[in-house]
Amino acid sequence: MGAIPFRRTDQPVSQPSLWSLSKRLLRAVYRSYIFRVTVQGILTLWVVTTCTFYMIRKMPNNPIEVKIDEFQTKQNLTYEEARSKVAGLFDYDPDAPFIEQYTDYMGNLVQGDLGRSITTGRTPVSQQIAKYLPWTLFAVGLGLLISFVIGMIAGAAMAYWRGTVFDNVMTAFASISYGIPDFVIAFMILLIGGIQLELFQVGDYIGSVDPEIKAGFNPEYIRSLLQHVLLPVTTYVLASVGGWMLTMKSSTISTLGEDYITVAHARGLSQRRILFGYVGRNAMLPLMTRLAISVGFVLSGSIIIEYIFIYPGLGKYLFEMTGKRDYTTIQGIFLVTSAAVVISNILADLLYGVLDPRVRVGSK
Amino acid sequence: MAGKEVVLSVQDLSITYLTRRGRLQAVSHVSFDLHRGETLALIGESGCGKSTLNFGLMRLLPKNANTDTGKIVYTDRAGQKIDVLALNTRSLRKFRWSECAMVFQGAQNSLNPVIHVRDMIYDTANAHGLNNRGEVRERALELFRKVRLDPERVFNSYPHELSGGMRQRVLIALGLLLNPQVVIFDEPTTALDILTQRSILNVLRDLKEELGFSSIFISHDLAVAAEIADTVATMYAGEIVEMGPVNDIFYEPRHAYTLGLMEASPRLSVGREELDGIPGSPPDLVELPTGCKFHIRCPFAIETCKTTPPQLEQASIGHIVACYKSSEVLEKGKELRSVSSTARVARLS
Numbered sequence: 001m002g003a004i005p006f007r008r009t010d011q012p013v014s015q016p017s018l019w020s021l022s023k024r025l026l027r028a029v030y031r032s033y034i035f036r037v038t039v040q041g042i043l044t045l046w047v048v049t050t051c052t053f054y055m056i057r058k059m060p061n062n063p064i065e066v067k068i069d070e071f072q073t074k075q076n077l078t079y080e081e082a083r084s085k086v087a088g089l090f091d092y093d094p095d096a097p098f099i100e101q102y103t104d105y106m107g108n109l110v111q112g113d114l115g116r117s118i119t120t121g122r123t124p125v126s127q128q129i130a131k132y133l134p135w136t137l138f139a140v141g142l143g144l145l146i147s148f149v150i151g152m153i154a155g156a157a158m159a160y161w162r163g164t165v166f167d168n169v170m171t172a173f174a175s176i177s178y179g180i181p182d183f184v185i186a187f188m189i190l191l192i193g194g195i196q197l198e199l200f201q202v203g204d205y206i207g208s209v210d211p212e213i214k215a216g217f218n219p220e221y222i223r224s225l226l227q228h229v230l231l232p233v234t235t236y237v238l239a240s241v242g243g244w245m246l247t248m249k250s251s252t253i254s255t256l257g258e259d260y261i262t263v264a265h266a267r268g269l270s271q272r273r274i275l276f277g278y279v280g281r282n283a284m285l286p287l288m289t290r291l292a293i294s295v296g297f298v299l300s301g302s303i304i305i306e307y308i309f310i311y312p313g314l315g316k317y318l319f320e321m322t323g324k325r326d327y328t329t330i331q332g333i334f335l336v337t338s339a340a341v342v343i344s345n346i347l348a349d350l351l352y353g354v355l356d357p358r359v360r361v362g363s364k
Numbered sequence: 365m366a367g368k369e370v371v372l373s374v375q376d377l378s379i380t381y382l383t384r385r386g387r388l389q390a391v392s393h394v395s396f397d398l399h400r401g402e403t404l405a406l407i408g409e410s411g412c413g414k415s416t417l418n419f420g421l422m423r424l425l426p427k428n429a430n431t432d433t434g435k436i437v438y439t440d441r442a443g444q445k446i447d448v449l450a451l452n453t454r455s456l457r458k459f460r461w462s463e464c465a466m467v468f469q470g471a472q473n474s475l476n477p478v479i480h481v482r483d484m485i486y487d488t489a490n491a492h493g494l495n496n497r498g499e500v501r502e503r504a505l506e507l508f509r510k511v512r513l514d515p516e517r518v519f520n521s522y523p524h525e526l527s528g529g530m531r532q533r534v535l536i537a538l539g540l541l542l543n544p545q546v547v548i549f550d551e552p553t554t555a556l557d558i559l560t561q562r563s564i565l566n567v568l569r570d571l572k573e574e575l576g577f578s579s580i581f582i583s584h585d586l587a588v589a590a591e592i593a594d595t596v597a598t599m600y601a602g603e604i605v606e607m608g609p610v611n612d613i614f615y616e617p618r619h620a621y622t623l624g625l626m627e628a629s630p631r632l633s634v635g636r637e638e639l640d641g642i643p644g645s646p647p648d649l650v651e652l653p654t655g656c657k658f659h660i661r662c663p664f665a666i667e668t669c670k671t672t673p674p675q676l677e678q679a680s681i682g683h684i685v686a687c688y689k690s691s692e693v694l695e696k697g698k699e700l701r702s703v704s705s706t707a708r709v710a711r712l713s
Contacts, residue, residue, distance in 0.1 A: 263535075
């Protein structure tokens with residue numbers, strides 16, 4: 001805040017000029033939190049877009065070459081024959097100068113156009129994303145929610161009863177969960193549960209929904225939806241819950257050692273009030289940033305999990321499109337993912353302010 | 365103090381911690397009576413068991429601590445005796461803060477950083493069945509006024525919005541919220557600057573006069589103890605080695621350790637520039653020395669001190685001491701005092 005000039009009331013007050021008014025407005029905008037994070041976010045997205053744009057084009061092969069390869073192997077054509085066949089197929093010129101491709105793409109992007117897919121019949125990328133996104137949001141979102149909630153409760157409980165058998169068992173479990181990669185867990189579920197022990201028919205649980213059931217808000221459809229999401233979600237939870245548990249445990253242990261917890265006991269507060277209002281709330285703070293990042297990455301799905309369970313989410317789609325070198329689609333999915341990360345980080349900032357008054361944004 | 369009724373009586377209290385190296389004797393065979401309106405100061409070096417003793421009085425010790433022997437008996441306002449060590453979880457929770465409150469050292473960290481001061485007040489009141497927010501608020505604002513805080517502003521603040529001195533005052537007010545009979549002050553003025561210390565001490569003295577609670581005051585600042593206490597107890601290696609009225613202890617110490625503490629503290633009225641520390645450090649509480657625990661560091665020590673621990677004995681009215689050489693210590697103290705005042709006179713002339 002600049003110093004307000006002292007003005008005597010009996011002097012005529014000059015009308016503020018349009019220039020000074022707009023200057024003040026600009027300054028207010030510049031100072032506002034929303035403006036700053038928006039500019040930061042846009043800059044981040046621009047950098048990410050530019051980097052991915054460059055890097056995916058530096059990957060070996062391009063969409064045309066990949067398709068030529070495919071024709072060669074599948075239809076036993078010579079390189080020349082395959083090449084002439086592919087030529088008319090794609091509306092993409094790999095030999096166009098990089099800078100030209102970049103300006104074209106960015107030009108469309110600022111108008112809100114993510115471009116059209118190179119390899120799948122020129123469908124708009126935004127339309128493709130809209131088709132696959134809900135599946136991912138459902139599966140990974142559900143997985144994250146479950147794993148976060150279980151992780152918080154179990155981690156706090158482990159800290160509370162630390163040193164007991166319960167704590168040791170849970171810590172061992174958490175370390176294993178944290179250490180084993182998600183695809184190993186996915187295979188183990190399929191191979192051990194589905195094939196060796198024959199606990200379930202693998203075919204009934206992979207894919208999206210039973211195609212014979214009419215989509216809509218009816219019990220069979222919802223049942224089928226949940227049945228098919230069960231394995232991906234279980235895998236995701238098993239693979240990520242350990243991380244949440246261990247982080248929450250250590251955060252809770254350090255909170256339990258704080259003086260204000262002893263004081264709360266001395267004040268005769270009930271266990272429940274201490275656990276939720278004093279321990280829980282403070283222990284959760286360091287995990288909010290991590291949660292925000294995880295929420296952001298929900299959109300990119302869990303590529304390998306979706307792929308193994310043939311779940312039609314954004315992650316599996318990204319994997320396929322990367323194989324085909326469909327530049328515009330890859331680009332589009334990356335952009336949406338990074339936008340999600342940026343936005344959820346801003347939300348986390350605001351949420352953090354609600355939870356921790358010491359860092360309240362824009363407070364006086 | 366002898367004529368007044370006893371509010372808190374501690375008998376033969378021993379507390380040990382279980383550590384990897386063995387049993388750590390933090391408090392051993394401590395007994396004292398606290399009378400209504402009395403302030404008992406506990407002095408001694410760090411690691412002498414002062415804080416453990418006080419946590420023990422409220423049963424706030426960590427899980428690895430064990431109260432081996434002893435009895436802690438409070439007498440509530442109705443004259444009912446409460447055996448603290450026999451209380452179950454539920455009654456213990458009710459007992460805490462309403463009968464015996466505690467103002468901790470390190471006010472910076474004693475308040476939950478994520479909730480308002482007012483919510484901490486309401487939480488405390490709620491836990492003891494006071495659900496009328498209006499009344500609780502009035503009581504809190506009145507206490508804030510008494511500890512010289514801006515009541516409305518502080519009531520609606522978050523802890524981080526207050527300075528260290530203000531937080532300490534909030535804690536004092538919070539401690540008095542339920543009108544407890546005994547308040548334990550665990551070094552309430554450490555970590556505060558000297559002016560803030562002064563005003564906190566003034567606040568405490570006024571409050572004590574007005575509300576008439578008894579208090580136990582832990583301090584390693586002898587000047588502070590001398591100012592606020594009625595009775596002073598010196599603790600060494602978990603034992604009370606000397607206890608008596610404040611003037612007796614400060615002017616006629618009879619235990620070598622008490623005398624050592626006096627000689628190690630600066631006094632404005634005395635012109636000596638060098639302070640004599642006590643050589644060595646407090647003993648290992650896992651492997652305690654035989655005999656008098658202070659004999660290794662004691663300039664008065666004789667053979668008996670190394671083998672047989674001295675018992676607490678009456679030295680004068682209300683003054684007890686556990687030292688074989690208490691009369692020599694007394695003489696030495698008098699001599700030192702006269703030397704230092706001679707030195708002062710010599711310097712002035």
